[in-house]
Amino acid sequence: MTGPIRVLLADDEELIRAGIAALLELEPDIAVVAQAGDGPSAVDAVRAHRPDVAVVDLQMPGIDGLAVAREIATVSPGCAVVILTGHGRPAHLQRALAAGARGFVPKGAPGSVLADVVRRVRAGHRYVDPALAADALAAPPCPLSPRELEVLRTAGPDTPVATVARRLHLSAGTVRNHLAAIVTKLDATSRQDAHRIAADHGWTD
Template sequence: MIRLLIADDQALVRGALAALLSLERDIQVVAEVGRGDEVVPAALEAAAEVALLDVEMPGLDGIAAAAALRRALPECKVLMVTTFGRPGYLRRAMQAGANGFVVKDTPAKQLADAVRRVHSGLRVVDPTLAAETLTSGESPLTERETEVLRAASQGGTVADIARATFLSEGTVRNYLSSAMGKTSARTRAEAVHNAEENGWLL
């Protein structure tokens, strides 16, 4: 039996995944969590062999949780599953040590097969997303530009962003201007949108 942990912040989705995958004769769901920071403790306690992680979760995002799990329980394979098939997410998930990456509308039988393949040591990546990732390239944003855009995504004024990032308003304006240029955006909102669509802001 493959001992599977499922992490998704939406209880309905988490329950549905658990119910569907439990129907497979060789898969046993041994833990379910709704936050990224609960992944490692639950995986250790349940001796999980594969962790099915959502990308966007509170506490710790799925990519950071994958990296933490790799450090704490390296023998546990990680299969990322997400609603948003963004190229930047795939690239960062693989860098964090994920073994596979699929989208949530993957049919149940294919998802079960992906769990088996990851468990056996193979890599599983959604083919459409893989092609998009190859053509999209790395994020052009610096760490500071990413931080400022992430703060900008919450709304608020330049002063609000400055307070949130502990930078001066002038520095925030410079980073926003630079980020807008790199994301081919005319406005701050458009820069945030473009960066999010490419998976650069998680």
């Protein structure tokens, strides 16, 4: 490989984005070639600049980091994606890897760690924060079906059943049955408690 590793940074918080860029620019073999403040802009920047590595925040306006990772896999398969997050949970890690991300790093990691991760994923390797990897191994799998998760995300803690039914094109009775099954599967005391449990595990994010 010749020349520096070309990196795209995508984060909706400009101060964080600028700080990461400044840290990476200290590395002689890394060049930040583009920055983006939201998901769609990140995908457009990948098309325009063809970076080797995209460092993408998990939660961004427009489309989130996981959707960005999937888009990048289509528009620029040679670009390795690193998910950077301040809200790392085992479920996030699992979905990030499924979306094609090659790295998963907490925002609190030292700049030297991120630079090393950029090098690793550019070389074709993977990197997952060790503490998060340990948590993911110990975490219970989500017991809810994809449809139940969709119902729970739409319902939240207190959205009326009729509204949920209309949004998902289901009958009110079907929504009630799903919510009852969700409460049972999560061993929750109520719909609100079920939503809290799922959110704590990152299943509804």
